Amino acid sequence: MSAGLTLIFGVMGLINLAHGSFYMIGAFCAALIAGLTGSFWLALLGSLIGAAIAGVLIEIIIIRRLYRRDHLDQVLATFALILLLSEGVRWIFGAFPLYLNIPNILNGSIPLVFEIIYSKYRLFIILIGLLIAIGLYLLITKTRLGIRIRAGQNDRQMISALGVDISKLYTIVFAIGAGLAGLAGAMIGAIQSVEVGMGEPILILAFVVIVIGGIGSIKGAFIGSILVGVTDTIGRVFLPNLLKVFMEPANATSMGSSIGSMLIYILMALILIMKPSGLFGKN
Template structure:
């Protein structure tokens, strides 16, 4: 394993982490502010990807496709919040899990009904196809580099929104004391709907970005959802900063685990056994990381007790 390959894999881990952050940010906001476990977050990711694929094939424009993904997921989020989620805030978590799980099934079958069972086509824009040369002779896919850039910009924007704006102030206030902020005359229903739409839009945006390099198909959101939950648990539920750090940790651990563990075991056993044990352990690595972190910080890295 030479240094160039190692740096490339670090970039891969970073890109994966940034993607996870877009998912985890919405999830942690919704949980932190409203105390809601939203299993249907993965469906919003899928809706974003399908909207982008449909618009890209109709117009040929990737920018329009990204805008469509934001809009479609946000609209779906608003509808879901007003029709279903709103009734769940005061219920216990089991009811929320049950209802949002039903939403997963409804969204999956609804999407299949509209778009069919076959995966859709969505490609990276031609301006970002192929690889770019970085210093030290590293060549890296341009599109993945763009994802890292976009993700960091979104993370910074979210940070500004939450720490520097009035709506951010209300979000933070809602997080610490729901009754008090309502008593102070803030329309809590509108605030909740807005936060839900924001989280949904971020998930849909992530779905569109990832859809271009993965498969746009029914059920694409659920594997990511599990990772997003791991991320927010590691980072501390409700904390945007925690979601960011958690996402990068999960992204890097998963990628580097897949690459390094087989090599590590290969040092003292035969290649095929090393590959088998290494890849089995690599698929567990992020859960081991989560367990280890929770052992020392039971509320996650940035969680409040």
């Protein structure tokens, strides 16, 4: 998810609040296809393609006009897109959450080292996430498309003067970003439920990840997401216990959980104050 967003954000210099909507669209596509065919793998593929197609359409109709506008317009237009897409999906699918089933191969858990038991499906998600991260890295650094994308990031005019169709290139990048978000949505949809508005909490998290990691840096997004995940978990688990040393247990639990949920935002604020362009951002 973050990988997709950082691609759009960094490469195209566009603030896309509607990214969470692609996440949602992917999950709904997956639920729809899984309902029709019963195959989880087809559903995952469908979520990728469905969200990418939605991405292409939206890029061509709306987003394309926003690259030259200032941030305010981008924020607002994509905020409007959230309203549009969420309500549109609610119109089509209704307000009830849908459910996705995990295939049998991935059901159950497997023992890891040190007798820790971990759900197979979550392991599968982590694996896919790693694959995507490696894939994106290779795409950006090794392929011809990647070279063009990086060139477009540096100097739009120069690359279009060299005969590269820059708007087509941007559409492709946007589609990849949207597709990845859709895939993420489908995978999460199998753990939680598929419903309208599922993308928004994730969206804010993804923004935190990107800002921490530095805008436009895929390495930053990867490290940022680990940092956020670890901080969040530590905050929720350890803070209440730590505070129990100083306070009554009941107070400590509530206090700890409230501070724990704020911790990633505190982390983000701290990092921005010390390094205003993020850990791996360009100055």
